[in-house]
Amino acid sequence: MKIRTFRYFVKEAVKSMRRNGLMTIASISTVALSLFILGIFTCGVVNLDNLASNLESQVEVSVYLQDNLTTPEIMDVGKKLKVMPGLTKMEFVSKQEALQRFEQRLGDQKDMLQALDGNNPLPNAYVLTFETPEQVKDTAATVTKFKGVDSVHYGQDVVEQIFKITQIIRIGGIILIVFLACATLFIISNTIRLTVFARRKEIAIMKYVGATNGFIRWPFLLEGVILGFIGAAIASACVWEFYLFVTGEVQNSLAFLPIVPIVPFFYKLAGGLFAVGILVGAVGSAISIKQYMKV
Amino acid sequence: MIEFNHVNKVYDNGAVALQDVTLHVDKGEFVLVCGPSGAGKSTFIKLLSHEILPESGTVMVNDMDITRLKKRKIPYLRRRLGIVFQDFRLLPNKTVFENVAFALEVIEEKPSVIKKKVSHVLELVGLAHKANDLPEDLSGGEQQRVAIARAIVNNPLVLIADEPTGNLDPNTSRDIVDLFKQINNAGTTVVMVTHDMDIVSYLDKRVIAIEEGRVVSDRMRGAEYRED
Numbered sequence: 001m002k003i004r005t006f007r008y009f010v011k012e013a014v015k016s017m018r019r020n021g022l023m024t025i026a027s028i029s030t031v032a033l034s035l036f037i038l039g040i041f042t043c044g045v046v047n048l049d050n051l052a053s054n055l056e057s058q059v060e061v062s063v064y065l066q067d068n069l070t071t072p073e074i075m076d077v078g079k080k081l082k083v084m085p086g087l088t089k090m091e092f093v094s095k096q097e098a099l100q101r102f103e104q105r106l107g108d109q110k111d112m113l114q115a116l117d118g119n120n121p122l123p124n125a126y127v128l129t130f131e132t133p134e135q136v137k138d139t140a141a142t143v144t145k146f147k148g149v150d151s152v153h154y155g156q157d158v159v160e161q162i163f164k165i166t167q168i169i170r171i172g173g174i175i176l177i178v179f180l181a182c183a184t185l186f187i188i189s190n191t192i193r194l195t196v197f198a199r200r201k202e203i204a205i206m207k208y209v210g211a212t213n214g215f216i217r218w219p220f221l222l223e224g225v226i227l228g229f230i231g232a233a234i235a236s237a238c239v240w241e242f243y244l245f246v247t248g249e250v251q252n253s254l255a256f257l258p259i260v261p262i263v264p265f266f267y268k269l270a271g272g273l274f275a276v277g278i279l280v281g282a283v284g285s286a287i288s289i290k291q292y293m294k295v
Numbered sequence: 296m297i298e299f300n301h302v303n304k305v306y307d308n309g310a311v312a313l314q315d316v317t318l319h320v321d322k323g324e325f326v327l328v329c330g331p332s333g334a335g336k337s338t339f340i341k342l343l344s345h346e347i348l349p350e351s352g353t354v355m356v357n358d359m360d361i362t363r364l365k366k367r368k369i370p371y372l373r374r375r376l377g378i379v380f381q382d383f384r385l386l387p388n389k390t391v392f393e394n395v396a397f398a399l400e401v402i403e404e405k406p407s408v409i410k411k412k413v414s415h416v417l418e419l420v421g422l423a424h425k426a427n428d429l430p431e432d433l434s435g436g437e438q439q440r441v442a443i444a445r446a447i448v449n450n451p452l453v454l455i456a457d458e459p460t461g462n463l464d465p466n467t468s469r470d471i472v473d474l475f476k477q478i479n480n481a482g483t484t485v486v487m488v489t490h491d492m493d494i495v496s497y498l499d500k501r502v503i504a505i506e507e508g509r510v511v512s513d514r515m516r517g518a519e520y521r522e523d
């Protein structure tokens with residue numbers, strides 16, 4: 001195909017998008033909304049995955065002690081912990097220290113601690129560091145049964161919870177997206193059907209003066225692709241803004257959560273959204289071309 | 296150039312449009328097709344342009360059996376034929392110039408060539424001054440001339456015209472017929488449907504008469520009869 005023919009096709013496609021007015025706006029909005037939701041779900045899943053693998057690779061375990069232990073009892077637990085296999089580092093964090101650290105982590109929001117009225121709800125704890133995440137798991141199982149140990153906390157037990165949440169979001173997202181994809185396909189193919197209908201006379205005449213089927217179909221296919229492209233552009237811009245806003249909020253209030261940085265993650269996501277948008281646009285118009293244009 | 300062999304055409308509603316039509320048109324000939332309304336003249340032309348297919352028989356154009364043409368080859372057949380349709384088939388939202396240029400755009404001709412060729416044929420049919428008008432702003436005869444311009448702009452092997460003077464006054468009709476003669480003299484085969492007897496006698500060319508779907512006479516100029 002020659003470049004000027006392609007230009008001619010684009011011109012024809014744009015002309016008919018103008019002529020379709022409301023339908024064009026409706027299809028672009030539908031594509032944009034669907035892709036925006038797809039983008040948001042992807043952001044959520046990617047961040048939860050990131051969080052999970054972050055926790056999974058942690059080799060630290062916190063052993064919280066019961067509140068009423070005497071100093072010798074605390075030392076006792078410490079002695080037993082010291083011989084755990086694979087241990088590389090062991091640190092005792094007292095109630096007071098824990099509170100100080102928590103205060104630091106809260107940053108601007110340390111006013112919240114005033115609600116405690118001077119009580120310290122945090123327990124004494126040993127923080128152990130191991131060589132591998134597997135050793136953490138084994139140790140945790142044993143240590144929970146030690147006398148004087150209240151509970152054991154480490155990344156992996158949260159991981160399973162996160163994994164469950166991710167699964168739910170994935171499945172919910174897939175169902176929603178399949179539904180939205182169908183709606184999008186439907187509305188795009190409808191728009192193209194209108195175009196085909198508006199130009200049926202022109203199509204017939206093109207045939208009689210010797211236009212090939214490809215030549216006749218291209219502008220219609222392009223119209224669908226352009227609809228998908230514009231929808232994807234809008235969706236990408238919205239996802240960008242949304243991600244910046246939400247991650248900003250999260251960083252303010254839950255600073256310890258690891259967040260996937262927007263760049264370069266967003267480039268991949270936007271690439272995906274554009275690919276899906278263009279594909280849906282092309283398939284949507286192909287459906288109508290096949291159904292309504294006997295060439 | 297054109298050969299019909301025992302062609303039969305029956306429409307879906309049972310209307311018998313052509314029966315056992317056999318005829319032959321040589322390269323460079325100028326042939327008139329006459330007959331009363333409903334005789335099957337347009338059907339004859341639609342068979343040539345592959346708009347419809349016969350129930351039986353073969354239609355040859357330029358030594359090619361077009362009844363067995365592959366679907367994707369049809370556009371290439373039509374590019375070799377210049378067809379003036381009885382109902383013009385102009386695009387309502389394109390100007391006269393754009394309508395004629397359309398036939399060249401579909402074959403991806405260069406814009407400079409399109410401009411030159413279109414201006415030339417519009418000059419030929421006397422519509423250069425209406426180049427930027429829309430078809431709806433033209434008279435019937437002017438629309439017909441646009442259709443003729445579009446048919447000849449791509450130097451067709453055969454110019455096929457279905458009543459190209461149907462909407463014209465006698466003087467304009469003569470002009471158009473003279474234009475066809477000129478195109479024919481340049482070597483293009485011309486097949487022209489008409490039931491205007493003035494034109495038939497004015498042109499004095501071979502006449503194929505069709506009645507009720509049959510070729511009832513095939514007369515070379517000067518009343519000589521031919522049957523094959």
Ligand SMILES: Nc1ncnc2c1ncn2[C@@H]1O[C@H](COP(=O)(O)OP(=O)(O)OP(=O)(O)O)[C@@H](O)[C@H]1O
Nearest residue numbers: 306307308310312331332333334335336337338339
């Ligand atoms: N699409 C169609 N479906 C059914 N019957 C048709 C169709 N087109 C034509 N016919 C019938 O076939 C016969 C021949 O029609 P055709 O159009 O070839 O006539 P014609 O000689 O061109 O007439 P006119 O001089 O009025 O243009 C007529 O009886 C007509 O009713």
Ligand SMILES: [Mg+2]
Nearest residue numbers: 336337381457
């Ligand atoms: Mg007719």
